[in-house]
Amino acid sequence: MRQIPVDTSGATVMVAQPPQLKMRDKKTGQIALDGDTGDNLMTVDVLFVMNGNAEVIPVxxxxxxxxxxxxxxxxxxxxxxxxxxxxxxxxxxxxxxxxFRAVAVTSLVKAG
Structure with missing residues (x-):
């Protein structure tokens, strides 16, 4: 499958909706799993702001x-x-x- 790297260096990104389990089948409640690791997949809706444009994207x-x-x-x-x-x-x-798929979604707020 084609994958296109996304450069986020000039963007402001913030959480629009907190992480939720990604469902493979909503009718049965089956959770989507990573094909390589078997880990549960999560969806995080983020507000992606760049060049004066803002869009909410699920990652x-x-x-x-x-x-x-x-x-x-x-x-x-x-x-x-x-x-x-x-x-x-x-x-x-x-x-x-x-x-959109990411390896990691990391808070930029310092733990205090």
């Missing part, structure tokens, strides 16, 4: 990659952020988009 990260208190509004660093184009067909309708 998937394995549970061990989440560190610090990630409450709403907390500034964070996104380590190893990549964008992955996707496409599928559901009920005869083609759908496509971009998903």
């Amino acid at each position: 998937t990260v394995a549970e061990p990659g989440i560190s610090g208190e990630l409450a709403m509004g907390t500034p964070v660093a996104l380590t190893g952020l990549v964008a992955r184009p996707w496409e599928n067909e559901f009920n005869g309708q083609k759908r496509h988009g971009i998903s």
